[in-house]
Amino acid sequence: PQTIYLTDYRQPDYLIDETHLTFELFEDHALVHSRLLVRLNDGRADGTLCRDGTRHSTTEGRVPSRPVGVGAPPLVLHGQELELVSVAINDQAIDSSDYQVDEHSLTLHPQTADFELAITTRIQPQNNTALEGLYKSGGMFCTQCEAEGFRKITYYLDRPDVMSRFTTTVMADRGAYPILLSNGNLIASGEHEGGRHWATWEDPFPKPSYLFALVAGDLCLIQDSYTTLSGRKIDLRIYVEPENREQCGHAMDSLKRSMRWDEEVYGREYDLDIFMIVAVNDFNMGAMENKGLNIFNSSCVLAHPDTATDMAFQRVESVVAHEYFHNWSGNRVTCRDWFQLSLKEGFTVFRDAEFSADMNSRTVKRIEDVTFLRANQFAEDAGPMAHPVRPESYMEISNFYTLTIYEKGAEVVRMLHTLLGPERFRKGTDLYFERHDGQAVTCDDFVAALEDANGVDFTQFKRWYSQAGTPVLEVEGRFDASSSTYELRCRQSCPPTPGQAEKLPFVIPLRMALLNERGEELPLRMGGSELGTETVLAVTEAEQVFVFEGVTQEPLPSLLRGFSAPVKLVYPFSRDDRVFLAMHDPDGFNRWEAAQSLAVDVLQGLVEIHQAGRPLLLDQRLLEVYRRVLSDTELDPAVAAEILRLPSEAYLIELAEVADVDAIHHVRETVRRELATALAEPMWERFESLGSTAEPWSADAASMARRSLRNTLLGYLMLTESSAAMSACVRQFVEASNMTDRQAALVALVNSSDEQQKHAALQEFAQRWADYPLVMDQWFSIQASSPLPGGLQRVQELMKHPAFNIRNPNKVRSVIGAFANNNLVNFHAVDGAGYRFLADRVIELNRLNPQIASRLITPLTRWRKFDPVRQELMKGELQRILEADDLSPDVYEVASKSLA
Ligand code: BAL
Ligand code: ZN
Numbered sequence: 001p002q003t004i005y006l007t008d009y010r011q012p013d014y015l016i017d018e019t020h021l022t023f024e025l026f027e028d029h030a031l032v033h034s035r036l037l038v039r040l041n042d043g044r045a046d047g048t049l050c051r052d053g054t055r056h057s058t059t060e061g062r063v064p065s066r067p068v069g070v071g072a073p074p075l076v077l078h079g080q081e082l083e084l085v086s087v088a089i090n091d092q093a094i095d096s097s098d099y100q101v102d103e104h105s106l107t108l109h110p111q112t113a114d115f116e117l118a119i120t121t122r123i124q125p126q127n128n129t130a131l132e133g134l135y136k137s138g139g140m141f142c143t144q145c146e147a148e149g150f151r152k153i154t155y156y157l158d159r160p161d162v163m164s165r166f167t168t169t170v171m172a173d174r175g176a177y178p179i180l181l182s183n184g185n186l187i188a189s190g191e192h193e194g195g196r197h198w199a200t201w202e203d204p205f206p207k208p209s210y211l212f213a214l215v216a217g218d219l220c221l222i223q224d225s226y227t228t229l230s231g232r233k234i235d236l237r238i239y240v241e242p243e244n245r246e247q248c249g250h251a252m253d254s255l256k257r258s259m260r261w262d263e264e265v266y267g268r269e270y271d272l273d274i275f276m277i278v279a280v281n282d283f284n285m286g287a288m289e290n291k292g293l294n295i296f297n298s299s300c301v302l303a304h305p306d307t308a309t310d311m312a313f314q315r316v317e318s319v320v321a322h323e324y325f326h327n328w329s330g331n332r333v334t335c336r337d338w339f340q341l342s343l344k345e346g347f348t349v350f351r352d353a354e355f356s357a358d359m360n361s362r363t364v365k366r367i368e369d370v371t372f373l374r375a376n377q378f379a380e381d382a383g384p385m386a387h388p389v390r391p392e393s394y395m396e397i398s399n400f401y402t403l404t405i406y407e408k409g410a411e412v413v414r415m416l417h418t419l420l421g422p423e424r425f426r427k428g429t430d431l432y433f434e435r436h437d438g439q440a441v442t443c444d445d446f447v448a449a450l451e452d453a454n455g456v457d458f459t460q461f462k463r464w465y466s467q468a469g470t471p472v473l474e475v476e477g478r479f480d481a482s483s484s485t486y487e488l489r490c491r492q493s494c495p496p497t498p499g500q501a502e503k504l505p506f507v508i509p510l511r512m513a514l515l516n517e518r519g520e521e522l523p524l525r526m527g528g529s530e531l532g533t534e535t536v537l538a539v540t541e542a543e544q545v546f547v548f549e550g551v552t553q554e555p556l557p558s559l560l561r562g563f564s565a566p567v568k569l570v571y572p573f574s575r576d577d578r579v580f581l582a583m584h585d586p587d588g589f590n591r592w593e594a595a596q597s598l599a600v601d602v603l604q605g606l607v608e609i610h611q612a613g614r615p616l617l618l619d620q621r622l623l624e625v626y627r628r629v630l631s632d633t634e635l636d637p638a639v640a641a642e643i644l645r646l647p648s649e650a651y652l653i654e655l656a657e658v659a660d661v662d663a664i665h666h667v668r669e670t671v672r673r674e675l676a677t678a679l680a681e682p683m684w685e686r687f688e689s690l691g692s693t694a695e696p697w698s699a700d701a702a703s704m705a706r707r708s709l710r711n712t713l714l715g716y717l718m719l720t721e722s723s724a725a726m727s728a729c730v731r732q733f734v735e736a737s738n739m740t741d742r743q744a745a746l747v748a749l750v751n752s753s754d755e756q757q758k759h760a761a762l763q764e765f766a767q768r769w770a771d772y773p774l775v776m777d778q779w780f781s782i783q784a785s786s787p788l789p790g791g792l793q794r795v796q797e798l799m800k801h802p803a804f805n806i807r808n809p810n811k812v813r814s815v816i817g818a819f820a821n822n823n824l825v826n827f828h829a830v831d832g833a834g835y836r837f838l839a840d841r842v843i844e845l846n847r848l849n850p851q852i853a854s855r856l857i858t859p860l861t862r863w864r865k866f867d868p869v870r871q872e873l874m875k876g877e878l879q880r881i882l883e884a885d886d887l888s889p890d891v892y893e894v895a896s897k898s899l900a
Helices: 242-247 249-266 310-325 338-359 362-381 403-420 422-436 443-454 575-584 588-611 620-631 637-644 649-655 661-678 680-689 701-719 723-735 739-750 755-768 773-784 791-798 809-822 833-848 850-856 868-882 889-899
Strands: 014-025 030-040 075-078 083-089 099-101 105-108 114-123 133-137 140-144 164-173 179-182 185-191 196-207 214-217 220-227 233-240 274-280 293-297 472-480 485-493 508-515 535-539 543-549 556-559 568-570
Touching: 083 105, 140 274, 140 293, 164 179, 164 214, 179 196, 220 242, 220 249, 233 242, 233 249, 242 249, 249 274, 249 310, 249 338, 249 422, 274 310, 293 310, 310 338, 310 701, 310 739, 338 362, 338 403, 338 443, 362 403, 362 588, 362 637, 362 649, 403 422, 403 443, 403 508, 403 535, 422 443, 472 508, 472 556, 485 508, 485 535, 556 575, 575 588, 575 620, 588 620, 588 637, 588 649, 588 661, 620 637, 620 661, 620 680, 637 701, 649 661, 661 680, 661 701, 680 701, 701 723, 701 739, 723 739, 723 755, 739 755, 739 773, 755 773, 773 791, 773 809, 791 809, 791 833, 809 833, 809 850, 833 850, 833 868, 850 889, 868 889
Parallel strands: 014 164, 233 274, 274 293, 472 568
Antiparallel strands: 014 030, 030 114, 075 105, 083 114, 099 105, 133 140, 140 214, 164 196, 179 214, 185 196, 220 233, 472 485, 485 543, 508 535, 508 556
């Protein structure tokens, strides 16, 4: 496959002012008729800007067709896996001597600067297993066009800087497909002979093809409305399969909260009169922000306490918000090219994270996000696929929907927010939306708007967009009693990443405070200025010293509060310092961080002791921190649960130079058992004080927090293998009033050594929820993730279960993905069987669904982290994947770059 470079970007030679599509849907094919108003891109005003949503008909004021002289560029339309039926220009059919078709394009040679191009293609949605373009999921037709799926529907300028006004007519059998949807407003509908019907939708807002959507199916509708701040009433609709009707309330509430939040926090109102969400079962991603017609993986829409956990409820809330927020950050203002993907994704993830923080606990949300980032994005940044937030090249853009683009991109926007403060950030985003409404722009345009609105210069800051890798920030503190000063000495560096050996210094916002011996924040003074008790230092040099004045006793610094920059902080804290901070830091996030880093230090020390063959003795200070957390009834139980959770194996592997996966697993499990045994009494006490699982379920944050802590404690108590714990767990499994508690009990049972209880619970669960695919996904995932011996065999058995289907991405993720990503001790078995299994599945999926296949490779790309034996085995499997027949560009890019 070809490599595409950012430096090769050129404006399109042609633009498409209007796109009129007609779909004739049948069981064994679909016909797609397009009528495009095409214009040479010669810099004339295009009239496509349409801020108020009114329709500008370009046909009306159209300049008569002007001949283009010799040398006019050919019109090269993208197209893939299409059968070309006919082409006509200005109603004149043209034959194959006047155009060229190959596997990826249709090339025409226009004679005039403006013309109408009509194309008919035939496609086969029923055979589309890649779930890209138009495909069938169960009994319904649906689309996924981002990034380059539209070219699998019809020939088109399938690039985000070509924005067009779309009108779409869908025709299908009325009985099988009573609901026909597309973007925008319904403007007409009617009947055809033979039981077929049609509907025409018009979207007044110009959009790139990646935001196109179509749905045809037998769906039921849940309807509500929302009145915007300016008084416009919006029709809100969620379409799902009839059996899921009762599971949409939470998504609808989340949508209404998102709409209000975007008005209040960003001044952004919804623009169309109707907003639709459709849930589909077979979907490569979480959801898609198509204009006015969001299409969702059903796992991100459906939520009912009987069937969904609290975590699933929160995911629905955040994904609904994320897709809704894209209406401005993505749709009204879109990306010029796919190198700018983080322009919309980083910004929108930041927006949805702040929304979730406002709706729930800000501290817990930040802890969850940082935990995820450090275990996963840091690993990506340290691996062979490391790339900047704005990449410079790619082979297959689908491979760049990464944690770096999304999560690190969001951290970059968060740092801009931190450096500017909320008011100035808002001034900047107001200017961004006003300046670029209706345009396709770049990350530079985003930063320029923040700069221009506030008179600041972010030239150096923009290195976060161009340099890959996770910076290391080493800090040392020095107290000088004679001058009453305290110095913070900062040194930053960034390891090399593919194609980038040397890095220039970043701008690192370091939020910090100084604490006295009682844990109180000291007033901060620097250069004669009073800075309050918390400040943000901008670390801009490779080495830099900050001197605080008027410090009369040695303080303990509280650094990188709220994880103010995505860096690895190194400070020579002693274990006693960490204990002190875990107990006293007034900043909730940093209390968690201190406990977490204490646990990391203890576990890393024990791994070395284990490797040396010496007995493991737990540092009692960790135990004391846990004891204090258990008895602290003032502390939010959700934060307590986060503190009591030991750092994950994935994070410990990421931190290790050479990860000894067996030792990490053994040590972590030993410490968990030891904590459970030593703290059994206070754990029981706290467990019982948090209420009963049979109580009626409630969605409020306090109830969720109680369930989170109760279930964390249940997991520990089960490690004691006492009969009291087993009865409590079985009782919870049977009596639970909700899926959160039932599933927590099932996890504990599956990971226990009581084979009889385990099998009884698994069987009961599978029988009860056989008709609920999303619940069965959980059932699969819990078993595939269980670290008990025999993991691979279990997974192979699970793949034979009637509910498993390799064509369904959710099933692949819940069985194969869960095994390779969450079950590290089994996946990394030293005989290489786990690696072999994964490579076989990648090769199998390469033909069916290249995007899903390519994502599955990730665990193998991390081969440099492991010992030489495992390295060879992992590389061998990557090589075997590379040698497979008919390799997709998706899989080829990841496998080849991993071995480079
Ligand atoms: N744009 C792809 C799905 C999402 O990030 O919302
Ligand atoms: Zn997004």
